[in-house]
Amino acid sequence: MAIWLAGRRGANYFNKTLISTTFIRSLQTSPTVTASDDCIGICRKPYSMFPCGNSSPPAYFRSRRFESSKAQQRLDFSSSDEDEEQIQGMEFPGGKIGFTSEMSFIPESSQKRVQCYRVLDDNGYQLSSTSSLQHVNKEVAMKMYSGMVTLETMDTVLYEAQRQGRITFYLTSFGEEAINLASAAALTSDDLIMPQYREPGVLWWRGFTLQEFVNQCFGNKNDYGKGRQMPIHYGSNKLNYFTVSSPLATQLPQAVGAAYSLKTEKKDACVVAFFGDGSSSEGDFHASLNFAAVMEAPVVFICRNNGWAISTPTTEQFRSDGIVVKGHAYGIRSIRVDGNDALAVYNAVRVARKMAVTEQRPILIEAMTYRVSHHSTSDDSTKYRPVDEIDYWKTSRNPVSIFRKWVERKGWWSDEQESELRADIRKQVINAIQVAEKTEKPALGNMFSDVYEQVPLNLKEQERLIRDTVKRHPQDYPTDVPL
């Protein structure tokens, strides 16, 4: 059986590593995604992003259909040049399968790993072969870049604030700024975001202000979450960014549900769900990809493979070639991109979104990157990884620096603007902290509201009990929490 993976342009196929070369052909009316001669992998139409090599053998994929759903008529190409044997099929539930008398096991991994799509090299130079690059215009590029700087600065200041005891917890996104901003830039404001927790940049792009970020961290009365969640658990229904929930991967099936909702409304929007390499081990991840594929839900799954899940490196998290190969197992079109390359991420997400919405299918993007940050303020990653490894990624593979070099060379940015921007943002964040600190906390009644739509009797009773206690011991009640 030949397995064809969507790779980038150029000719890297996996058939070399396989022992047998029997092809599977689907002869049913069930829709088949095939490739025409000049396209590799599972593109239905050749996309300009993936110009293909020549005479690539076609890939045949069967997709399962329930009887009652509309059968989509697709053309069934057959390029019989490559067929070496006469295919005799065996009917099984799910379709015809070719058989072979040569026993072969699909290898557990291919000799060559799935390649990574990138546009810029480590020094911000455009790679020569990126001729069909969708150019980012100056406005978008500069907003992306200033977003990356803002995120970096905000993270630095708020991390320090946590260390000073001004907030209780914080989680930084150092090293992942490109994923944050470039993906946000490639989407529309109608697309729904289901974040994990290392994507505040996406929220910033949509208009969340520094003051709003800081308010949530301080849990004051201006926090949209009304002070109920830990810091960095942002949420804004106005900006289509679902509130961060701590348990991992719970947002993935919810993303499928949200996409299902969009599908019933036939909206020109998709859902973008973020998760990390560690979350890909959760059961929810597997079920969500499976569901999304079966339901043909317009979800773009973006995995931030940053190499670490607190102290667990990816070598101990899974044994597959990252997460991108898992998409194939579920029947999902997937791509691996260089997560530190803002332009690559931008392009990939843009195309993925288009495919998800127009073709109503899920897409998986694995963005390779490195978690420069400690997992959170509760973690000291030097305890389980070498400091020079962190430094290497911080200096030589820094997404902000890479993109900065590119915009500088374009003539859109300069050193003075850089230092000005950084100083300005830093000042704004510090100011926001000062304002947030002085703002009072949400009133006591907020402890009981929103548990249900209306406050029920038992909770009203419990609130009354608390207020009685406060009345009896006023000196023990915090001064910044209004009653």
Place this chain on the structure above:
Amino acid sequence: MPPISFLLLIRFRIPNAIHCQQVGAAGKKTSVEAKTSCCNWQFHPQILETMASIFQGVGAATALSSSTSFDTKKFQFSSRRSLPERKTSFVVVRSGASKMDNGSNRTGGRADHLVTNAVATKYDNPAASTASKPGHELLLFEALREGLEEEMERDARVCVMGEDVGHYGGSYKVTKGLADKYGDLRVLDTPIAENSFTGMGIGAAMTGLRPIIEGMNMGFLLLAFNQISNNCGMLHYTSGGQFKIPVVIRGPGGVGRQLGAEHSQRLESYFQSIPGIQMVACSTPYNAKGLMKAAIRSDNPVILFEHVLLYNLKERIPDEEYVLSLEEAEMVRPGEHVTILTYSRMRYHVMQAAKTLVNKGYDPEVIDIRSLKPFDLYTIGNSIKKTHRVLIVEECMRTGGIGASLTAAITENFHDYLDAPIVCLSSQDVPTPYAGTLEEWTVVQPPQIVAAVEQLCR
């Protein structure tokens, strides 16, 4: 001695029939005919003994009612250790099947005397329009479907998702025909991953739909606990009210007929602590339809507990549209002497025991609490203030069940009105055995209820 009684048990053992004929009990023309798919309840002497350990608040010497009325002194329920002793006397008592009837209405123990037929009394469902001809008769699962269909018709955002709910029509046929009518996107068959399709329902709800998530069996929803607890119950709160989650999570639970331990779970015990959700349990076609509609219309996440054995109950329900309140309890039978609080299938055991009690001169007040979270302490409290005695009959296990919470709530709020300690009859803290006889003994049976009331009202 024990071996002999076992032999007798085997002789008296009436094999469980999967499909029973509905045998109308003579002279009992009632509004509710209980027709269950498998209704062979047997009364074994050993039931009484094994149930002894779950009696609490009962004094040292308890007399078991009716069947053993001539042996009242011999039945000591203070400890299991006296069991072998009693078995001997049981053997004597039980040597003839005819003795079991003892002239009372208690119907357990005879193959042709199906317990569930005798469930209905004229006090059942006073709220239902039972007396009049208008209305239409249907089975409980059809009532659920009717409620569901009416809501799907009324609001295009209502959708159903679960395993086999689409073309198969649901494993208990609650969603039968809906996929044909509304399409298979609105009645969605999902792959088998409970946590994930529950999560999916939550995501859809946050985006504006109103999904009904069906668990094929409530026990499977243990897999969905993460989504139900951490997200369903919490996201409205933690998002500061920005996202609401108007889901209905429903499915059959409770002890069925030899479904095995994993399929006989009472999830209401486990879910009752989760903040942010509401729980209701339906027990009749009338309240099933009303609660289904109310749950769908509610903006809070609601878990609707159905019972595997109640799906084929038949009742005449009104033609006109009605929606019940999610937080209200149902007065099944008003009375003066004792308040019996129950829900779901145990309601029928209680009503059966109530007939026996009435014949013995007691006047029990039976309340189907319906709302498991929050409790309708208003109705319950008014009842306690009248009767001063409480018996809770539940199917949950002794530890941490609904009965345990209800006992605590009543003690806290109505302690001064009680003339006797609250008695709570529950199942034992064991996984439900597969063997039919053993399974029956894990469920509270009418004779125990009668005995408990007698003890309480001494």
